[in-house]
Each structure stands twice: as C-alpha cells, then as structure tokens.
Amino acid sequence: xxxxxxxxxxxxxxxxxxxxxxxxxxxxxxxxxxxxxxxxxxxxxxxxxxxxxxxxxxxxxxxxxxxxxxxxxxxxxxxxxxxxxxxxxxxxxxxxxxxxxxxxxxxxxxxxxxxxxxxxxxxxxxxxxxxxxxxxxxxxxxxxxxxxxxxxxxxxxxxxxxxxxxxxxxxxxxxxxxxxxxxxxxxxxxxxxxxxxxxxx
Amino acid sequence: xxxxxxxxxxxxxxxxxxxxxxxxxxxxxxxxxxxxxxxxxxxxxxxxxxxxxxxxxxxxxxxxxxxxxxxxxxxxxxxxxxxxxxxxxxxxxxxxxxxxxxxxxxxxxxxxxxxxxxxxxxxxxxxxxxxxxxxxxxxxxxxxxxxxxxxxxxxxxxxxxxxxxxxxxxxxxxxxxxxxxxxxxxxxxxxxxxxxxxxxxxxxxxxxxxxxxxxxxxxxxxxxxxxxxxxxxxxxxxxxxxxxxxxxxxxxxxxxxxxxxxxxxxxxxxxxxxxxxxxxxxxxxxxxxxxxxxxxxxxxxxxxxxxxxxxxxxxxxxxxxxxxxxxxxxxxxxxxxxxxxxxxxxxxxxxxxxxxxxxxxxxxxxxxxxxxxxxxxxxxxxxxxxxxxxxxxxxxxxxxxxxxxxxxxxxxxxxxxxxxxxxxxxxxxxxxxxxxxxxxxxxxxxxxxxxxxxxxxxxxxxxxxxxxxxxxxxxxxxxxxxxxxxxxxxxxxxxxxxxxxxxxxxxx
Numbered sequence: 001x002x003x004x005x006x007x008x009x010x011x012x013x014x015x016x017x018x019x020x021x022x023x024x025x026x027x028x029x030x031x032x033x034x035x036x037x038x039x040x041x042x043x044x045x046x047x048x049x050x051x052x053x054x055x056x057x058x059x060x061x062x063x064x065x066x067x068x069x070x071x072x073x074x075x076x077x078x079x080x081x082x083x084x085x086x087x088x089x090x091x092x093x094x095x096x097x098x099x100x101x102x103x104x105x106x107x108x109x110x111x112x113x114x115x116x117x118x119x120x121x122x123x124x125x126x127x128x129x130x131x132x133x134x135x136x137x138x139x140x141x142x143x144x145x146x147x148x149x150x151x152x153x154x155x156x157x158x159x160x161x162x163x164x165x166x167x168x169x170x171x172x173x174x175x176x177x178x179x180x181x182x183x184x185x186x187x188x189x190x191x192x193x194x195x196x197x198x199x200x201x
Numbered sequence: 202x203x204x205x206x207x208x209x210x211x212x213x214x215x216x217x218x219x220x221x222x223x224x225x226x227x228x229x230x231x232x233x234x235x236x237x238x239x240x241x242x243x244x245x246x247x248x249x250x251x252x253x254x255x256x257x258x259x260x261x262x263x264x265x266x267x268x269x270x271x272x273x274x275x276x277x278x279x280x281x282x283x284x285x286x287x288x289x290x291x292x293x294x295x296x297x298x299x300x301x302x303x304x305x306x307x308x309x310x311x312x313x314x315x316x317x318x319x320x321x322x323x324x325x326x327x328x329x330x331x332x333x334x335x336x337x338x339x340x341x342x343x344x345x346x347x348x349x350x351x352x353x354x355x356x357x358x359x360x361x362x363x364x365x366x367x368x369x370x371x372x373x374x375x376x377x378x379x380x381x382x383x384x385x386x387x388x389x390x391x392x393x394x395x396x397x398x399x400x401x402x403x404x405x406x407x408x409x410x411x412x413x414x415x416x417x418x419x420x421x422x423x424x425x426x427x428x429x430x431x432x433x434x435x436x437x438x439x440x441x442x443x444x445x446x447x448x449x450x451x452x453x454x455x456x457x458x459x460x461x462x463x464x465x466x467x468x469x470x471x472x473x474x475x476x477x478x479x480x481x482x483x484x485x486x487x488x489x490x491x492x493x494x495x496x497x498x499x500x501x502x503x504x505x506x507x508x509x510x511x512x513x514x515x516x517x518x519x520x521x522x523x524x525x526x527x528x529x530x531x532x533x534x535x536x537x538x539x540x541x542x543x544x545x546x547x548x549x550x551x552x553x554x555x556x557x558x559x560x561x562x563x564x565x566x567x568x569x570x571x572x573x574x575x576x577x578x579x580x581x582x583x584x585x586x587x588x589x590x591x592x593x594x595x596x597x598x599x600x601x602x603x604x605x606x607x608x609x610x611x612x613x614x615x616x617x618x619x620x621x622x623x624x625x626x627x628x629x630x631x632x633x634x635x636x637x638x639x640x641x642x643x644x645x646x647x648x649x650x651x652x653x654x655x656x657x658x659x660x661x662x663x664x665x666x667x668x669x670x671x672x673x674x675x676x677x678x679x680x681x682x683x684x685x686x687x688x689x690x691x692x693x694x695x696x697x698x699x700x701x702x703x704x705x706x707x708x709x
Contacts, residue, residue, distance in 0.1 A: 029385035036562040037591070037652060038344075038553055046591060053564065053589045064500060163363055163507075171504075 006062060012055035020132050021063060022162045028056045077106050078113045088115050092122050101131040108134060112141030120145060124153045135160075136168050143172030151176060205314045205343055205555045206304045207351070207547025210296065210331070212271040212374025212400060214514070215239045216544035217300040219307070220552035225355065227541045230303045236540050237303075241295045242266045243282045251299040260436065263428045267292045269402055272374050274334070275327035290330055294337035301340055314341045316551040318543050320375040321347035322395030322568045324614045324624050325656050332655075343554055345653040348372075349379035350390060350565055351546030352512040356534065357383050358549055358561070364507030365391075367496070369525060369533075370543075371488060372513035374400040378492045380499040380506075386560040392498035392587050393568045394491045399484055401442070401515040407480040408438035412453065412468060420466050422459045430458050434468070441472055446517045449474050478520045489524060498587055509533045514540045565590050567650055574611040574620040576601055583648050586616065590654060595647040597663075603639050607632045610646060610660045610669075631660045633667035 007017050013027045033039060035049045077083055094107040108126040111119035123145070126138035135157065142150060154169045207218045207225075214236040218227045227235045234253060242255035243265055250258070259266040267280050273289040280287045304312040317340075319331050328345055335342045349368035356366070363384030370377040377395035381388050412434050413424045424430045437455050444451040455468040496503055509525060511533045516522065522533060552558035566589055572582040575598070583594040600608065608631050615623030634642050643663040650656050661668035 025384065029387040032387045032389075032562050032564060033385075033560060036564070038550075039559070039562055050591060050593070057589065167505075 002062070005058060009055035009058045009062075012051055013059075020162075021164075022132070024056070024059055028052065078110050083110055084114065086110075088118065088122065091115075091119075092125070095122055095126055095129075101129075101133055104129060104131065105134040105137040108138045109141055112138075112145050116145050117147070120147070120150060124150065127153055127157060132162055132165060135165055139165070139168040139172045143175040146172070146176045148176065203314065203555065204304075204308055204310065204312060205316060205551030206301075206312055207544050207549070207551050208297070208300055208315045208317045208335075208340075209348070209351070209541075209544035209547060210271065210293070210300075210317060210319075211239060211372055211540075211543075212269050212402060213239055214373065214540055215296055215300060216541055217304050218541070218544035218548035219304065220548040220557065225358065225545045225548045225552075227538075227544055228303055228307045230299075231306065235538075237296075237299065238268075239271065239296055240266055240268045241270065241292050243287075245283065247283060249295050251295055260429060260432050263432050269374055270296070272398070272402075275324075275330040290334040290337060293331070293334035297335050297338035297340055301338060313339070314343050314551075314555075316344045316346060316547045316554065317342050318348045318351045318547050319345050320370075320372075320395060320397055321349050321377040321379055321393045322375070322397050323347075323654075324569055325626050325654065326624065327397070328654055344550060345655075346547060346550050346563065347377070347379065347390075347393070347565060347568075347654075348375075348543045349377045349393065349512065350381065350388065350563055351544075351550065352510055352542045353379070353381045353383065353388055353546070354549050354561065354563060355542050355546035356508070356510050357386075357388060361386065365499075365501065365505055366508045366510060367492070367506045367529070368510045368512060369488070369492060369516065369521075370395075370512040371515040371521065372400050372540075373515070374398070374402050376400060376488050376491070378488070378495045380495055380501065387562050387564065389564040389589075390566045390587075391501070392495045393566060394495040394498065395568065396487065396491065399487065400513075401439075403484060404442055404477075404481045404515065404518075405435055405438045408441055408472065408477065409434045411472070411476075411480065412438060412470065415470050416458070416466075416468050420459070420461060422461060422466060424459065427459065433458060437468075442477070442518075445472065445474050445477050446519060474519070481518075481520075485521060485524065488521075489528065492525070492528070503529050506531065510542075512539050512542050565652070565654070567592065567654055569614045569624075570616050571612070571614050571648060571650065571656060573598075573646055574613055578620045580613050580615070580618060580620045580623055583646070584650060588650075590650055591652050592650045593647065595645055598644045598646055599640050600634065600637075600642050600644075601639055604636050605639065605642075606634055606636070608634060608644060608660075610658065612656065612658055614656075626656060629658075629660075629669060631662065631667070631669045633665060634662050635664045 010017050010019065013024060013031060015024065015027055031052045035045045035052060037046050037049060088111065091107045091111045095104050098104050108123055111122040120142065123138050123142040126134055129135050129138065151173050154173055157165055157169050160166055204219060209216045216227050216236045218225055229235045230237065232253065237252035238256040240251065240255040240259060242250040242258050242262060255266055259268060265282055270289050270292045274293060276289065278289060280292060301312055315335065317331060317335055319328055332342050332345065349370045352368050352370060353366050366381045366383050368379045375395065375397050376399040377393065379393040380391045382391055417423055424434060433455055437453055441451045441453050450471055450473045452471050453468065457465050458468045459466045506529050509529055509531045516539050526532060549558065549561065550563065553561050566587045567584060568586060570582040570586045571584040572580050575581045583596050584592050609628055610631055611628040612626040613620055613623040614626050617623050631644065644660060645663050646660045648656060648658055659668060
C-alpha cells in the first residue's frame with residue numbers, strides 16, 4: 001500500500017520509483033513552474049497542479065517518516081550479536097561491494113559505532129559513496145569519532161548540490177572542532193568555521 | 202503592455218511598487234515619499250486627504266481623521282464623519298485610490314490592475330473586505346498574496362539560492378511569521394503563524410500610557426480626557442519609539458499640553474531603551490513563541506533555517522533583532538528598507554501574472570483550519586491549516602433527526618474545537634433533503650479554497666441531487682447579526698444540525 005502510493009506519486013512527477021530526493025525536488029520545481037495557475041495560460045491546469053503538489057506532499061511525508069525509521073534500524077543493527085562479531089574488514093567489504101545503499105549505510109554506521117577511531121578509514125571511504133543517504137550517515141558517524149585531520153576529507157563534499165549534505169558537513173566539522181579544540185585556539189577556529197559557513201551557506 | 206502594480210496596504214504605512222525593465226522599485230509620490238501614512242482626513246466640504254497631509258492634520262481634527270483603518274477591516278465598525286457613516290472599506294478605498302494615482306502619475310497610463318498584499322494570518326472575511334475596498338477604488342485585484350510570502354519573493358529575486366527562509370514580519374498592526382522553502386524560482390510556504398492584532402501601534406500605546414501616568418503624577422491632570430492631547434501624546438510616543446532604535450535614551454518634550462490654575466503645563470520626561478524593552482517584552486515574547494511554533498509546524502528545527510528575513514518597521518527595534526539572531530544563530534537580512542520589501546514582492550508577483558517575468562512561482566498555504574459546525578457546537582475541520590492552496594475537500598454528513606427536511610451549513614474558520622470560539626464565515630440552508638430516518642441521507646459538503654485563500658462552499662444531497670453552492674462573498678450580504686440569528690434558530694430547533702459521519706479528504 002505504502003509502496004503503491006510512493007510509486008504513484010513519483011509517476012505524477014514523471015519519475016521512476018528509485019530516485020534521490022534532489023531529483024524529486026528538481027522535477028517538482030520544473031513542474032510547478034510549468035503548471036502553476038499563475039504562470040501558465042493554458043486552461044484546466046489547476047487540477048494537474050493540485051495533483052503535482054499532492055504527490056510531492058506525499059513524498060516529503062514518507063521521506064520524513066523513513067528517515068526516522070532508518071535511524072532506529074541502524075541502532076538496532078549495531079546491537080545484533082552477529083554484527084558485533086564482524087571484523088572491520090568485513091564492514092569494509094560490505095561498504096565497497098554491496099549494491100544496496102541500505103547495507104552500505106548500515107555498514108558505515110556500525111563501523112563508526114563499534115570500532116570508534118579505527119573505523120575512521122571506512123567512514124572516510126563512505127564519504128565518497130555515490131548514494132546521498134550513505135554519505136549523510138558517514139558524515140554523522142565521522143563527526144562522532146573523527147580527528148581534526150579528517151576535516152579535510154569533508155571538504156570535497158561542499159561542492160555537492162544537495163543542501164542537506166552541505167549542512168551535514170558543517171554540522172560535522174563543527175562537532176569535531178568542538179570536541180577536539182575546546183582547550184586550544186578554540187576561538188580562532190570558531191571564527192574560521194563561521195567564515196567558511198558564511199561563504200558556502 | 203499593461204502594468205500590474207504591487208500594493209502593500211499596511212496598518213500605519215502603505216506603499217506601491219512596480220516591476221519595469223527587469224527590476225522592481227517603489228514609486229514615490231509628488232512629495233517624494235516612498236511610503237505613505239495610511240491616514241485619511243475628510244474635511245467639511247467632503248474633500249478627502251490621505252497620506253502625510255492627513256496625518257499632519259490629525260491632531261487638529263481628531264474626529265475627522267481615521268488612522269490604522271486596517272485594524273477594523275472586516276468588522277462592523279463605522280466611522281462617523283460629516284454626519285455620514287463610513288465603513289472601513291470606504292475609508293480604505295481612499296488610500297487605494299491615492300496609491301493608484303501615484304502609480305498613474307508615474308507611468309502616465311491608467312492603472313487598473315493590482316496585486317494587493319494581506320497579512321498571512323488574515324481570515325477569509327478580512328481578505329474579502331480588502332478586495333471590496335480595492336474594487337471601490339476602481340482597482341481590479343488580480344491577486345491577493347500574503348505579506349511574508351511577498352517579502353520572500355522580493356528577497357529571492359535579489360539572491361536566488363536554494364534553502365529554507367524564515368520571514369519575520371512585525372509591522373504597525375499585525376505580526377506574521379512564515380517559513381518557506383525556496384529553490385529554482387519556486388517559493389513553497391511550509392508553515393505560517395501570526396497575530397492580526399500585534400504590532401508597532403501597541404508599542405506606541407504602551408509608551409503613551411507611561412507618559413500619561415507620569416504626567417498625572419506630576420500635575421494631577423488626566424490627559425485621557427482630552428482627545429487633542431491624547432493624539433499629541435501618541436504621536437510623541439511613536440517618535441520616542443523610533444528614536445530608541447538608534448539611541449539609548451530619548452528626551453520627550455511636549456510644551457503646552459494642558460493647563461491648570463497655575464498656568465500651562467508641559468510634558469517633559471525621558472525614556473531609556475531598557476524601560477522601553479521592559480514595556481514591550483510581553484509582545485516580543487509572544488512573537489518568539491509563534492515563531493517557534495511555525496518552525497515546529499514545518500517539521501524543522503531552528504538550525505535548519507538558512508535565511509532570516511526581517512520585514513516591517515518594528516523589526517528595527519534592537520531587542521527584536523538580538524532575540525531572533527540568538528534563536529537562529531544567523532544574521533538577519535531585509536535590506537535597508539524593511540517597510541518597502543512587501544510592496545516590492547507584490548510587484549514581482551504582478552510581473553509574473555502579467556507574463557513579464559518568467560521562472561518564479563509561489564505555492565502558498567492556508568493559515569487557519571476551515572470546517573463546518575456539527576452537532577453540539579463542535580467544529581469539524583475539513584481543511585487543516587498549512588494545506589497547500591488551491592485546495593479541495595469533501596466530507597459526507599448526515600441528518601440527526603427523522604424526516605429532517607433542511608440543514609444549516611455553518612462555515613467556520615479557526616483552530617478551536619468549539620464552534621462558537623471560531624470565526625464565522627457565513628451560513629446557508631440546504632433545502633430538499635430526502636425524507637428518511639435519521640442518519641440515512643448523505644449530504645456532501647465540499648470546500649474549495651482558491652490561490653488567494655478565498656473560500657467557496659457547496660452542499661449537495663447525494664440521493665436527491667439537491668444542491669446549494671455559494672461563494673462566501675455572497676454571504677457577506679448577510680450581516681453578522683443575521684448569520685447569528687440563523688444559527689440561533691438552528692440551535693433552538695435542534696433539528697437542523699448536521700452530524701459528521703465519515704471524514705474523507707478527497708484531495709488536498
């Protein structure tokens with residue numbers, strides 16, 4: 001039922017079912033600019049416009065719910081005894097070779113959670129993943145365990161189109177700085193961070 | 202090619218703007234002012250003065266000038282001047298006519314079409330009243346848009362980048378806060394909240410109260426009894442408020458304000474910024490509460506806000522700026538002219554509607570829930586707040602008595618559960634319901650809210666096909682008392698109430 005709704009909503013926006021949020025957003029904006037009663041002079045587009053808005057609303061609702069659920073699932077995975085026995089290499093393999101973004105993000109999350117600082121190498125690798133969701137998880141996890149030099153690994157992500165990722169990067173950099181630099185030169189770094197964020201965001 | 206001007210009709214100040222040759226600008230009148238006081242003065246010869254001219258004489262002719270008429274739009278209040286009653290709409294139409302004239306003088310062509318802004322939290326009744334006022338002035342309102350949305354559009358034209366925008370609009374008489382998602386030229390409103398009776402006027406009143414109190418302690422003369430003096434004090438209070446945005450302390454001097462046995466009395470005191478902030482803190486805290494509520498409605502956290510836009514003259518008050526910046530950890534934008542932004546945005550929307558500007562679109566929401574009264578003074582909400590416009594909703598109702606022939610459809614707007622606490626938009630009677638046992642007939646009530654936030658309602662008996670549709674403009678012909686009478690009648694007989702059987706939102 002849920003899936004059927006999702007499929008129908010993405011179809012209204014003229015998309016396939018497995019698309020990223022930024023693609024959905026772009027399609028939605030394109031359609032609004034074409035079918036909004038203000039900008040079009042074609043007759044009978046208001047019905048179409050309503051359908052587009054409704055479909056987008058459904059998608060946003062669903063995404064918000066799944067985001068919450070995904071967070072819960074990841075925490076559950078880490079408490080699984082089988083996962084607890086896995087070695088760091090096994091997580092690395094899953095991250096590199098699994099075709100499912102879900103498995104990849106779970107691997108990234110667990111690596112950060114279970115291996116702490118030694119899981120960093122895997123997380124840095126996950127930052128370069130092709131899927132946005134995986135990159136987001138990697139960002140957050142690395143923020144919890146990362147060292148100062150890891151900040152540089154985040155920087156390429158700032159060129160990302162998705163503003164959610166850019167925001168996550170800033171949050172993560174800030175968290176690392178806060179954790180590591182409280183005692184020395186805290187203020188200068190803070191101002192650096194702020195100029196950095198002003199330029200980009 | 203025709204021009205569609207943008208009009209910001211504010212409680213204390215109004216402005217008119219135009220989009221031409223790829224940029225938008227506010228039009229100044231012959232005196233060179235770009236914002237005009239929303240004041241109207243009618244002299245003995247029935248000649249009407251507006252703007253600064255009217256404000257200047259307001260002290261001399263307190264009973265012939267009307268200020269802050271926007272506060273009374275949509276109400277039954279009348280202004281008695283020259284032995285004639287003026288409705289708020291009529292008074293407002295004079296201001297619209299003055300703005301129209303300003304635009305015509307600038308363009309050299311007749312200006313017939315306008316985009317008019319209203320506070321986002323305005324209910325249907327006040328929206329209709331605004332439209333009627335413009336119509337009286339001979340203006341065709343192509344579109345009503347919400348003030349914060351207009352402001353976001355104006356700022357988005359300058360700097361178009363994706364992100365979440367929060368517009369904090371504290372004007373002379375109303376407060377609005379809207380959260381929008383912008384990107385690629387599309388401005389989607391996520392949530393909106395506000396208070397239609399909170400603004401700079403209230404701050405002036407607070408200061409005036411203090412001044413009157415101090416004067417009374419000194420001289421034992423109550424200025425409240427003297428309308429001339431009262432007007433003077435209000436004016437001085439406004440000046441003090443404006444001064445306190447720049448300075449830490451202001452001197453207030455009003456010579457010859459009253460007289461007693463010993464001679465003339467002068468009001469002479471000083472007010473510090475600290476004292477002023479204390480006076481208005483209650484109001485400011487309320488706006489902060491509403492702002493936090495809007496952020497929550499949008500499903501966001503304060504950290505998610507990318508841009509903070511200030512609109513309205515009252516956002517110049519330093520304490521407002523500090524508190525908001527603290528809440529969102531962000532510097533505010535709004536440019537140098539927070540009181541022109543709204544008119545500028547309306548002009549952009551006018552250009553979009555006229556087909557002069559491409560690549561921009563607004564997707565707005567309804568600020569208040571909409572529904573009908575059902576059995577036992579309950580409101581059944583059919584369109585919840587923050588629903589994207591245009592919206593359609595249908596619900597099936599049934600009768601509560603055997604052989605019920607007719608039913609009253611009483612349309613309500615608001616967020617309260619009990620019907621009497623909400624705003625009544627109108628009522629009509631659906632006749633010719635099929636004779637049947639109670640609970641058997643199926644009556645479908647459908648609501649349609651158009652892009653301007655104006656409501657159309659229809660009711661239909663699905664079995665007999667008997668239907669009654671109404672645009673709520675029509676019910677305005679009924680006075681509020683008459684609507685009340687119909688409803689009282691319905692309650693007394695207790696036969697005409699409806700009962701909600703199933704909630705079915707067909708389409709949002």
